[in-house]
Amino acid sequence: MPRSLLSSDPRRVAVVAVGALCAAVALPTAALALTAPASGSLSAELELSTSSTWYGGGQFVVRNGTDAPRDWTLSFTVPHGTFTNDASWATDAEVHGDHVVVTPKSPLAPGATAHVAFGIQGDGTAGLAPEACDVDGAAVTGCAPGAGDGGGAPAPGEDVEKPSTVTDLTTDFSHDDRVHVMWAHAVDDVGVDRYELERDGEHLMYVEGSRRMLDVPGHEPGATYEYRVRALDAAGNEGDWSAASSVTLPGAPVDDTSAPTVPGGLRVADVTASTASVSWDASRDDVGVAGYTAVLEGDGTRVERRTDGTSTTFTGLRPGRGYTVGVVARDAAGNESDAAVVDVTTADEAPALPGAGTPADVAAVAGSYQDGTLTMHRVALSWTPRDGAFRRYEILLDGEGVQTLLVGDQESAAVQQGRQTRHLALGPGTPAAGHTVQVRAQLPDGSWSEPTAPVTVR
Numbered sequence: 001m002p003r004s005l006l007s008s009d010p011r012r013v014a015v016v017a018v019g020a021l022c023a024a025v026a027l028p029t030a031a032l033a034l035t036a037p038a039s040g041s042l043s044a045e046l047e048l049s050t051s052s053t054w055y056g057g058g059q060f061v062v063r064n065g066t067d068a069p070r071d072w073t074l075s076f077t078v079p080h081g082t083f084t085n086d087a088s089w090a091t092d093a094e095v096h097g098d099h100v101v102v103t104p105k106s107p108l109a110p111g112a113t114a115h116v117a118f119g120i121q122g123d124g125t126a127g128l129a130p131e132a133c134d135v136d137g138a139a140v141t142g143c144a145p146g147a148g149d150g151g152g153a154p155a156p157g158e159d160v161e162k163p164s165t166v167t168d169l170t171t172d173f174s175h176d177d178r179v180h181v182m183w184a185h186a187v188d189d190v191g192v193d194r195y196e197l198e199r200d201g202e203h204l205m206y207v208e209g210s211r212r213m214l215d216v217p218g219h220e221p222g223a224t225y226e227y228r229v230r231a232l233d234a235a236g237n238e239g240d241w242s243a244a245s246s247v248t249l250p251g252a253p254v255d256d257t258s259a260p261t262v263p264g265g266l267r268v269a270d271v272t273a274s275t276a277s278v279s280w281d282a283s284r285d286d287v288g289v290a291g292y293t294a295v296l297e298g299d300g301t302r303v304e305r306r307t308d309g310t311s312t313t314f315t316g317l318r319p320g321r322g323y324t325v326g327v328v329a330r331d332a333a334g335n336e337s338d339a340a341v342v343d344v345t346t347a348d349e350a351p352a353l354p355g356a357g358t359p360a361d362v363a364a365v366a367g368s369y370q371d372g373t374l375t376m377h378r379v380a381l382s383w384t385p386r387d388g389a390f391r392r393y394e395i396l397l398d399g400e401g402v403q404t405l406l407v408g409d410q411e412s413a414a415v416q417q418g419r420q421t422r423h424l425a426l427g428p429g430t431p432a433a434g435h436t437v438q439v440r441a442q443l444p445d446g447s448w449s450e451p452t453a454p455v456t457v458r
Helices: 415-419
Strands: 043-052 053-061 074-077 082-085 091-096 099-102 113-122 132-136 167-173 179-184 192-199 202-208 214-217 224-233 244-249 264-269 276-281 288-300 301-307 311-314 322-331 340-345 358-373 374-384 392-397 402-404 420-427 436-440
Touching: 043 132, 043 358, 074 311, 082 202, 082 420, 099 392, 167 224, 167 244, 179 224, 202 214, 202 374, 244 276, 244 415, 264 322, 276 340, 288 311, 301 311, 358 436, 374 436, 402 420
Parallel strands: 091 402
Antiparallel strands: 043 053, 053 113, 074 099, 074 132, 082 113, 091 099, 167 179, 179 214, 192 202, 192 224, 224 244, 264 276, 276 311, 288 301, 288 322, 322 340, 358 374, 374 420, 392 402, 392 436
């Protein structure tokens, strides 16, 4: 992406709209650091520092070995215990039952490495560690697949039935070096725990049982690849492999030096306080347009989106702020067009009705635990949902948003609507007592309630 992407001329349009949502502010005491460059593509590694039945702790090391800033999505399961994000000042963590999704607040620079610290609180009944980890469709080094090996004789009542064979497997070129893999869900008498992907006869990765599609990186232009998928359950029973699906990536003509035309008619729609969608008319190229790159800059943020379509949506924006979006077209040989550019201003956050959806009976108690020689501080929080606002919450520490929580569809209605209990990790250097905490809830229409009155941690 040329550095001049957002400074080049073509058409600029100012857009203002009305909506709701406020971006979270980072927690200043958690641990995410940038270290020396790493080579290769985007990758991740799990490093456990502590793993017991009462507490598990460690970090994910995410490396951007590419030559461009990268957003990334890290997902994994925590089958036992309560997950806490100790890098909440630089990452957002959404918890859906035992499934956790971590995303960065800003892209990872080329060659940089991010250390994402975490903790898991347990009750002494099971070992505590992340499982079935995935970063942008790739396996995470050092992370267990998330199921038993199924060895030994089955105990009475044990699950011995294997999942059904995966059907409808398709593989298609997505963009850059990525292949889009999709299949129909398998069925199992107890439940599919995960899927195993095989590429050219070799194990590639495990994917959570709730997923059925992903973009897989690491393919060469002009090369042909063969994929198979099979389902596994939590007892380790393995389904039969699916029928194979092959995909051939387009080659990059060596003599192609002509860039595509500038994307036309760049326009903005559906602007709220936190999102903005952009679309454009297709570019032309003498060989063929391979895709588009859209970059949003402003308010200290730079987000890059790549797509083979003619639209994309930016999320996580801040209310009442100005941003600039630039879009370029690219062909398979890497030639890029000049940029089409548009300005957008997010809407001011819509005021909440007094008391509507605001959680009730917030309690905050200071606590700590030992992690080796370190004393780790945390706040035990609890509250009661109100007015149908029980899916998503934001926790504020001393008036600043530090953590977003999602009580997802995997939880029962009783769990979603019952009294909520969470831990807010503060790290080793920040005793919890004396701070203030607040909680606000997202309403069914997507807007946010007023925060609760500040509660002093004692």
